[in-house]
Amino acid sequence: MAGCAAKAPAPGPGPGPDPDELIKAATQRLTDACLTRQGLVPPRAGPGRPRDAGDRRVSAALFGAGPAELSLALPTGHVVRAHTDGCLAAAQQRLYGDQPGWFRASVVVNNLRPEADHTHRGLAEVRARHRAEIADWERLRARAVTEATTVLTSPPPKGNPPA
Numbered sequence: 499m500a501g502c503a504a505k506a507p508a509p510g511p512g513p514g515p516d517p518d519e520l521i522k523a524a525t526q527r528l529t530d531a532c533l534t535r536q537g538l539v540p541p542r543a544g545p546g547r548p549r550d551a552g553d554r555r556v557s558a559a560l561f562g563a564g565p566a567e568l569s570l571a572l573p574t575g576h577v578v579r580a581h582t583d584g585c586l587a588a589a590q591q592r593l594y595g596d597q598p599g600w601f602r603a604s605v606v607v608n609n610l611r612p613e614a615d616h617t618h619r620g621l622a623e624v625r626a627r628h629r630a631e632i633a634d635w636e637r638l639r640a641r642a643v644t645e646a647t648t649v650l651t652s653p654p655p656k657g658n659p660p661a
Contacts, residue, residue: 517643524646525589532585533559560585568601574616578605593642593649600642603635 530540538556562581569579580601581587587597594600606628614624625632 517639520646520650521593521639521642524593524642524649525586527649528589528592529560529585532588558584562587568598570602570605572605572609573613574609576609576612578609593645594638595641595645596638599634600638603631603638606631607635 533540533556536559538559541553541556541560562584564581564583566579567582569577571577582597590600591597610624610628611621613619614621617624
């Protein structure tokens, strides 16, 4: 997540901003604000950065703690898990509007090629079998691009949100 912050897109002619970069920058802004509200310093990658017990606190706050609440077994035999708590999950909920739905759709869509290879089917056939998940992925991603634009064009949050 480090190094993903970006300025809000400038309006004007020409091709629009890269949707992946918009979502990445908005996710960074949202997760940084969430960690800061908890009194934690957002992590930044870099050589020589010391690792300490505070990193575990930051990691738990960012990615969630305890057993993962979301799980999806893939046809390849791999199981993908994610938390519904933590700052990243909150950012995904804000951007996609359905964090569990985004988890399911994105895991399936991101694993279409491995599924095709594992099942000895063509990618087109596997994609056809997962039309519903692909449609969900497209719908949720379009929502995230819209929300990301809002996040990036709004002033950063100040203080703690109401309880």
